Amino acid sequence: MSYNDRAYALFEERQNERGVRLDEVKAKLKALKVETPSWGYGDSGTRFKVFKQAGVPRNAFEKFEDAAQVHKLTGICPSVAIHIPWDKVDDYSKLQKHAAELGVSIGAVNPNLFQEDEYIFGSVTNSDAAIRRKATDHLLECVDIAKTVGSRDLSLWFADGSNYPGQVDIRKRKAWMLEALTEMYQAMDASMRMLIEYKFFEPAFYHTDLADWGMSFNMANKLGPQAQVLVDTGHHAQGTNVEHIVAYLLDEQKLGGFHFNSRKYADDDLIVGAHNPYELFLIFYQILDAASDADAGVRSTADQIAYMIDQSHAIEPKIPAMLRSVLNVQTQYAKALLINLDEVRAAQEKQDVLAAEQAVREAYEQDVTPLLLALREEMGLPADPMKAYLQSGYGSGILARGKGGASW
Numbered sequence: 001m002s003y004n005d006r007a008y009a010l011f012e013e014r015q016n017e018r019g020v021r022l023d024e025v026k027a028k029l030k031a032l033k034v035e036t037p038s039w040g041y042g043d044s045g046t047r048f049k050v051f052k053q054a055g056v057p058r059n060a061f062e063k064f065e066d067a068a069q070v071h072k073l074t075g076i077c078p079s080v081a082i083h084i085p086w087d088k089v090d091d092y093s094k095l096q097k098h099a100a101e102l103g104v105s106i107g108a109v110n111p112n113l114f115q116e117d118e119y120i121f122g123s124v125t126n127s128d129a130a131i132r133r134k135a136t137d138h139l140l141e142c143v144d145i146a147k148t149v150g151s152r153d154l155s156l157w158f159a160d161g162s163n164y165p166g167q168v169d170i171r172k173r174k175a176w177m178l179e180a181l182t183e184m185y186q187a188m189d190a191s192m193r194m195l196i197e198y199k200f201f202e203p204a205f206y207h208t209d210l211a212d213w214g215m216s217f218n219m220a221n222k223l224g225p226q227a228q229v230l231v232d233t234g235h236h237a238q239g240t241n242v243e244h245i246v247a248y249l250l251d252e253q254k255l256g257g258f259h260f261n262s263r264k265y266a267d268d269d270l271i272v273g274a275h276n277p278y279e280l281f282l283i284f285y286q287i288l289d290a291a292s293d294a295d296a297g298v299r300s301t302a303d304q305i306a307y308m309i310d311q312s313h314a315i316e317p318k319i320p321a322m323l324r325s326v327l328n329v330q331t332q333y334a335k336a337l338l339i340n341l342d343e344v345r346a347a348q349e350k351q352d353v354l355a356a357e358q359a360v361r362e363a364y365e366q367d368v369t370p371l372l373l374a375l376r377e378e379m380g381l382p383a384d385p386m387k388a389y390l391q392s393g394y395g396s397g398i399l400a401r402g403k404g405g406a407s408w
Contacts, residue, residue, distance in 0.1 A: 004373050004383075011370040018340055018362075022371070025337045029375055032333055034260075034326050035107040035308040036070055037081045038063040041319065043407035044312040051314055055398040056405035060087040061098050062398075063406065066319055068102035069394055073385035074326050075376075079107030081155065081308055084142055086112065086408055092148045106149040108195070108257075108308060111142040114159035114203070115408075122160040124180035125173035125209050132176055139184040147189060153257065153306055154188070155230060156181075157197040161204020161211075173209050178222060185223045195230035195256040195306065196220055200237050202267055212236075213245045220254055228256025232310060233272075233279070234263035243282040250290040253297050257306030258283075260329060269312040271321055273328035280329070281364050284336035292341055312408075319395065323386050334371055338363040 001009075012022055041063045045051050057063040064080055071077040080099065089095050092106075099105055113123035113135050121127070123135035139156075146154055158177070162168045185194055196216040199208060210216050213229055220227035229249050233242060249255035260280070262270040273280050291302035307329065313321045339360055347356035373383050382388035389395065 004370065007370040008374045011367075014366075015338065018338070019343065020338050020340060025334070025371070026375055026378070028337055029330070029334055029371075030379065032076050032330065033079070033307065034074075034077050034329050035079045035081050035306065036067050036077050036322055036326070037083070037110075037308065037310055038067065038087050039083050039408055040309065040311055040313060040322055041066040042086075043405055045314045050407055052403045052405075052407075053317065054403050055395070055401050056318060056403075056407075058401055058405045060089055060095055060406075062401070063087070064095070064099050064102055064104060066398070067322075068099075068104050069319055069389065069392075070322050070326060071104050073323065073382055073388055074330070075379045075381045076330060077104070077326055079105045081108040081110060082106055082145075083110040083112055083408075084138075084145060086406070092145055096149045106151055108153040108155040108306065109142045109146045109149075109151050110155045110157075111139055113138060119159070122168075122173065122209070123158060125158070125160040125168075125176045127168070127172075132180065136180045136183055139180060140187050143184060143187045143192070146192060152191060153193050153195055154184075155195045155197065155257070155259075155308070157199065157230075157232075158210055159203050161201075161206070161208035163204060163206050165206060167206070170207060170209075177209055178219065181219060181223055181227075185227060188226060190226075192226060193256055194220075194223065194227040196227060197230040197232055197235070197259065199232065199235040199267065213249065217249065217252070217254055228254050230257045230259060230306075231255070232259035232261070232267075233283075234259075234261045234267045234269060234310075238265075242279060243286050246283050247286040247290070250286065250298055250301055253301045255301060255305060257308055259308055259310035260325065261309065261311040269310065271311060271316070271328065272309060272325035273332060277328065277332055278364060280332040281335050282360075284333050285339055285360060288336055288339065289341060289344075317395070319389060320386060323389060327385060330372065331368060334368040335364050335366060338366050338368070 015022055041057050043050050043052055043056050067080040118131045126132050196219055198210045198212050198216040200211050216229045260272045262272055262274040264275050287302050290298050293299050309325050343359045344356055376383055
């Protein structure tokens with residue numbers, strides 16, 4: 001018996017003692033899907049500079065080629081989110097076919113309403129009706145793109161806001177936002193979802209039109225069942241209890257998806273789980289708790305969440321950074337699957353504070369390496385995806401692209 005086999009046998013024995021069935025855990029791990037973003041493979045930077053790297057994709061087609069490498073090595077990233085117009089092409093069917101040939105698909109479509117000069121004072125909430133019309137037309141364009149490529153999700157984030165008291169009429173802007181989103185909502189197919197993101201500040205510093213989960217939740221409720229909230233883990237004030245927001249939205253059947261990234265101060269868009277992996281673990285705890293709920297609606301919502309990564313690699317190499325994020329998500333999900341929910345609930349019923357906290361924390365402290373190694377072997381994947389990528393030669397091969405590739 002090899003070292004890895006012995007390690008897994010001991011791990012399995014320990015989990016059996018804890019009342020955790022590894023066959024069920026592995027089935028859920030194999031079902032996990034994490035969508036990577038096209039823009040995560042291109043040049044990006046800080047607020048001050050975009051740092052060019054050799055080998056980054058020069059167009060949307062090459063972005064999908066890089067994303068396919070991440071899926072090939074991890075087995076859990078079958079779709080790639082696109083951002084329009086960053087990923088605008090003449091023929092989206094051709095891009096869809098290219099993706100399929102690479103073993104991936106086009107995921108969420110993300111409109112861009114923050115990089116044109118006209119949007120300096122807002123897009124769909126601009127006081128100029130002509131600019132609002134232009135912004136709404138772009139939203140409708142993205143609906144058409146989603147229909148063409150068969151995408152379910154339209155992921156919306158608005159930079160709209162103001163910097164000074166009195167600069168804008170906040171209530172009018174709220175109405176204009178709803179007006180634009182209503183038109184977009186009515187254009188969607190029945191199979192589509194509108195995922196509404198929020199951000200408490202930046203680039204606006206006095207007010208943001210969709211500043212927190214409650215505003216997005218309210219907007220989604222006004223629109224209808226195909227509108228849900230998207231939680232970006234970097235879009236909150238310091239100390240925000242994100243897992244509380246997750247639990248609340250799950251219970252209201254309005255949690256549609258995530259943009260996973262890591263933050264230390266503001267919207268840092270760093271590698272997922274780099275700064276607070278325990279938060280990521282606790283988010284998954286709430287989701288898995290809801291997924292096991294007897295309420296069919298809550299259970300269904302928990303099973304339909306879109307797990308998406310949204311990060312901006314400024315100083316790190318693109319593909320290895322994306323691999324690290326995906327593997328960190330997988331690791332924390334694996335740990336959350338080891339929570340004995342019956343034990344937690346029993347302690348909650350007894351109001352045993354320490355026992356309940358211990359039942360959650362004990363799972364987080366498990367070393368899931370033997371589990372992930374066994375899982376990858378069963379899935380026909382490299383035991384160490386990062387090492388496999390570094391040894392594959394793909395990274396050195398794409399250097400021929402040179403510098404000056406696609407950038408936001």
